[in-house]
Amino acid sequence: MLRQIHSLPGLIAALLVAMLALTGAILSVQPALERFAAPSVVMGTISVAALAEAARAQHAEIDKITKTASGSVVVSYFDNDKAGADLLDPATGRVIGPVAPSATIRFITNLHRSLLLGTAGRVAAGLGALAMVVLTITGAMMLAARMGGWTGLLKPIRGNARQRWHAQAGRLAIVGLLLTALTGCFLSLTSFELIPDGSADPVATASGRGGERASVGSLAALKAIDLADLRELAFPYAADPTDTFRLTTAAGVTQIDAATGEALSFQPHSTARQIYEMIYMLHTGQGLWPLGLLLGLSALAAPIFAVTGAMIWWQRRRSRPRIADNRPASAAGTIILVGSEGNSTWGFARTLHAALTQAGHKVHVAPMNALAPAYPKAVRMLILTATYGDGTAPASASGFLARLDRSALKLPVAVLGFGDRSFPRFCRFAEDVGTALAEKGWPALIEIDRIDRQSAQSFALWGERLGIALGHALALAHVAERPPTTALELVKRVDYGADVQAPTAILTFRLPGAGAGRPLWERLFSASLPPFEAGDLVGILPPGSTVPRYYSLASSAREGIVEICVRKQPGGLCSGFLNDLPLGGRIDGFIKANPAFRPNAKATPLILIGAGAGIAPLMGFLRANRSHREAHLYWGGRSPQSDFLYREDLAICMADGRLTALNAAFSRAPHGGYVQDRLTTDEQHLAALLQRGAQIMVCGGRDMAGGVSQAIDAILAPMGLSTFALKASGLYLEDVY
Numbered sequence: 001m002l003r004q005i006h007s008l009p010g011l012i013a014a015l016l017v018a019m020l021a022l023t024g025a026i027l028s029v030q031p032a033l034e035r036f037a038a039p040s041v042v043m044g045t046i047s048v049a050a051l052a053e054a055a056r057a058q059h060a061e062i063d064k065i066t067k068t069a070s071g072s073v074v075v076s077y078f079d080n081d082k083a084g085a086d087l088l089d090p091a092t093g094r095v096i097g098p099v100a101p102s103a104t105i106r107f108i109t110n111l112h113r114s115l116l117l118g119t120a121g122r123v124a125a126g127l128g129a130l131a132m133v134v135l136t137i138t139g140a141m142m143l144a145a146r147m148g149g150w151t152g153l154l155k156p157i158r159g160n161a162r163q164r165w166h167a168q169a170g171r172l173a174i175v176g177l178l179l180t181a182l183t184g185c186f187l188s189l190t191s192f193e194l195i196p197d198g199s200a201d202p203v204a205t206a207s208g209r210g211g212e213r214a215s216v217g218s219l220a221a222l223k224a225i226d227l228a229d230l231r232e233l234a235f236p237y238a239a240d241p242t243d244t245f246r247l248t249t250a251a252g253v254t255q256i257d258a259a260t261g262e263a264l265s266f267q268p269h270s271t272a273r274q275i276y277e278m279i280y281m282l283h284t285g286q287g288l289w290p291l292g293l294l295l296g297l298s299a300l301a302a303p304i305f306a307v308t309g310a311m312i313w314w315q316r317r318r319s320r321p322r323i324a325d326n327r328p329a330s331a332a333g334t335i336i337l338v339g340s341e342g343n344s345t346w347g348f349a350r351t352l353h354a355a356l357t358q359a360g361h362k363v364h365v366a367p368m369n370a371l372a373p374a375y376p377k378a379v380r381m382l383i384l385t386a387t388y389g390d391g392t393a394p395a396s397a398s399g400f401l402a403r404l405d406r407s408a409l410k411l412p413v414a415v416l417g418f419g420d421r422s423f424p425r426f427c428r429f430a431e432d433v434g435t436a437l438a439e440k441g442w443p444a445l446i447e448i449d450r451i452d453r454q455s456a457q458s459f460a461l462w463g464e465r466l467g468i469a470l471g472h473a474l475a476l477a478h479v480a481e482r483p484p485t486t487a488l489e490l491v492k493r494v495d496y497g498a499d500v501q502a503p504t505a506i507l508t509f510r511l512p513g514a515g516a517g518r519p520l521w522e523r524l525f526s527a528s529l530p531p532f533e534a535g536d537l538v539g540i541l542p543p544g545s546t547v548p549r550y551y552s553l554a555s556s557a558r559e560g561i562v563e564i565c566v567r568k569q570p571g572g573l574c575s576g577f578l579n580d581l582p583l584g585g586r587i588d589g590f591i592k593a594n595p596a597f598r599p600n601a602k603a604t605p606l607i608l609i610g611a612g613a614g615i616a617p618l619m620g621f622l623r624a625n626r627s628h629r630e631a632h633l634y635w636g637g638r639s640p641q642s643d644f645l646y647r648e649d650l651a652i653c654m655a656d657g658r659l660t661a662l663n664a665a666f667s668r669a670p671h672g673g674y675v676q677d678r679l680t681t682d683e684q685h686l687a688a689l690l691q692r693g694a695q696i697m698v699c700g701g702r703d704m705a706g707g708v709s710q711a712i713d714a715i716l717a718p719m720g721l722s723t724f725a726l727k728a729s730g731l732y733l734e735d736v737y
């Protein structure tokens with residue numbers, strides 16, 4: 001819901017808000033420019049009476065003298081019935097020159113206030129300000145939810161470039177934008193007189209006694225007022241002998257007898273006026289130029305939001321699978337909710353939807369995060385969900401349990417988990433969902449079931465059980481949709497580890513026919529690699545399987561190669577295929593971004609830890625370390641003679657400063673050990689690096705990662721820290737399998 005509220009007005013208002021923000025940002029510089037252009041008024045140097053006297057000497061008939069919020073003093077006059085305005089030197093009252101308002105600033109001000117469209121434009125600008133309030137608040141709430149609460153708002157932001165820019169700009173600009181948007185709404189409401197601004201307050205009229213007017217410089221009530229306190233002094237009409245001087249200060253309006261200089265009446269500003277003036281100042285920064293600049297800078301974030309927000313929305317729309325003949329939630333008898341990260345579970349949901357629809361059911365499919373407060377026609381719910389991370393929810397189900405908590409629904413339900421038995425928490429999220437539903441009293445349609453590695457056979461068996469519960473046969477013949485892949489050709493391979501029963505290969509692929517020798521036209525018009533960075537994943541479909549296996553990338557797309565390191569698993573389908581692949585052999589692969597596993601941009605030390613094939617992304621980070629950020633590599637293998645992966649490349653990185661220190665541990669060498677043993681030996685050095693804010697990145701097998709986190713926890717404990725705390729602040733990243 002929060003996301004819908006955030007993205008819908010965001011998309012509609014993106015252009016409007018961007019226009020208001022850009023014009024606002026330009027106008028925000030104005031108070032600072034005026035402030036520096038205007039000679040400054042120094043407290044106690046000149047009275048209003050003296051200034052008015054000096055002005056009077058230069059103009060026959062004065063309408064008023066105004067001191068603007070930025071400090072400049074302007075006299076408006078009629079000379080021979082010709083109106084004009086001059087800038088006065090506040091120290092002497094002497095005319096500096098005529099006031100020449102910039103046509104550009106006037107144009108931008110009109111564009112900002114009414115989009116040059118009169119009343120309709122003012123309404124649109126007001127709605128733009130309202131949209132900005134909604135966007136800022138919902139955006140802040142979403143960011144807080146994503147960062148694990150309001151206290152997490154200062155933590156490093158994860159995600160792809162679009163998401164990081166969107167959230168980063170939001171974090172920096174939130175206070176300024178909220179202030180601008182709220183004050184903008186207020187000003188808009190006052191301009192339509194829906195809120196009083198005090199300008200229509202009745203002013204008590206007092207008449208002077210008449211008689212000959214004294215010189216303005218001699219009027220006692222004006223002599224008592226310092227120029228620093230002046231806002232406006234309106235002169236009496238020459239033709240009306242009883243008309244008075246009207247002096248406006250921050251406190252209120254005083255009427256002064258033009259003949260005697262006596263103060264006849266004082267009317268303080270109403271609360272409405274005071275509030276209006278304060279809000280006007282907060283919105284424009286007039287009279288507070290540093291605030292103006294700050295608001296302007298915040299406003300510049302709005303176009304960044306508009307562009308990155310539209311990109312995020314489009315990406316999300318595009319990646320959402322289409323379901324043919326999907327019924328609306330309000331009309332469906334069967335609701336299927338899907339929890340998925342990599343989209344394969346959507347494929348199973350589509351097969352289930354088609355089979356149930358064919359059997360005459362009215363079926364609605366939606367992400368788990370879209371759990372509605374009510375489904376008027378529903379008689380059952382089917383939940384299909386994957387598990388991610390370390391037994392947690394996939395992206396499209398991240399808010400499901402919280403929603404369920406607030407929900408009053410209760411439908412017969414069947415939960416089907418999708419996972420991988422090689423993860424220790426097999427289908428844990430599906431189990432958590434099943435438990436939460438049972439606790440809320442949802443009756444089970446059939447018992448929870450779990451599917452390993454997207455097995456179509458297990459899915460068909462589950463379909464049979466569901467069919468029995470529904471009272472009719474249900475044949476679920478699922479054929480996994482192949483993700484769009486690119487053909488890649490093996491151009492180089494280096495084999496290691498055969499002597500120590502750990503066959504591992506570094507494999508380099510290119511697009512077929514790519515490389516230096518090709519004509520330019522061919523290179524320009526042929527397929528190119530999608531963008532990726534070291535640490536992202538390549539998904540590879542082994543022959544005879546529709547389930548991809550993932551390998552961490554040691555290269556980036558800029559290098560024009562796809563380089564991975566593959567450890568051959570006993571009986572392993574894909575790793576076996578890759579380890580036997582001859583030069584020139586082809587694979588079908590696709591890129592899967594892994595933005596959560598990237599070094600942060602800080603200049604603090606980097607501690608890279610891995611074992612076996614886990615070195616691949618770490619090697620990629622080192623190759624890209626052109627800024628020579630301090631980098632320490634801890635890596636474990638079996639034997640220095642047989643499986644010292646990337647030995648030469650690491651030596652080159654050491655020599656040119658991209659790698660600061662290499663600590664290799666070999667389990668089958670004399671006095672050998674595992675990588676975690678090396679960490680423990682180096683305890684003091686690591687503690688010093690961690691004190692300096694080092695970031696740790698771990699890649700490789702699950703057992704190694706467990707041993708490493710235990711060793712690091714022991715080093716962190718005396719500092720009152722833990723790997724858990726470092727993980728929460730993005731300083732401990734894992735890519736384990």
Ligand SMILES: Cc1cc2nc3c(=O)[nH]c(=O)nc-3n(C[C@H](O)[C@H](O)[C@H](O)COP(=O)(O)OP(=O)(O)OC[C@H]3O[C@@H](n4cnc5c(N)ncnc54)[C@H](O)[C@@H]3O)c2cc1C
Nearest residue numbers: 549550551552565566567569570571572573574575613737
């Ligand atoms: C994010 C991520 C990054 C990864 N990065 C890398 C990397 O950089 N390098 C790397 O080498 N690997 C990496 N992997 C692991 C890789 O994706 C594969 O899982 C690995 O190569 C094994 O795949 P396989 O097809 O060879 O084995 P599979 O055929 O999938 O089998 C895996 C193991 O299970 C056993 N097995 C298979 N079927 C059964 C069964 N029915 N019953 C019992 N046992 C069975 C096999 O004998 C084998 O030991 C990564 C994994 C992930 C998730």
Ligand SMILES: Cc1cc2nc3c(=O)[nH]c(=O)nc-3n(C[C@H](O)[C@H](O)[C@H](O)COP(=O)(O)O)c2cc1C
Nearest residue numbers: 340341342343344345386387391419420423426427
């Ligand atoms: C990075 C990663 C982490 C995973 N973590 C788990 C896990 O903790 N438990 C589990 O059972 N499966 C885990 N899996 C396996 C997925 O749940 C499984 O492949 C699922 O079918 C993916 O469905 P999806 O493509 O719809 O997201 C993980 C997969 C990946 C790539």
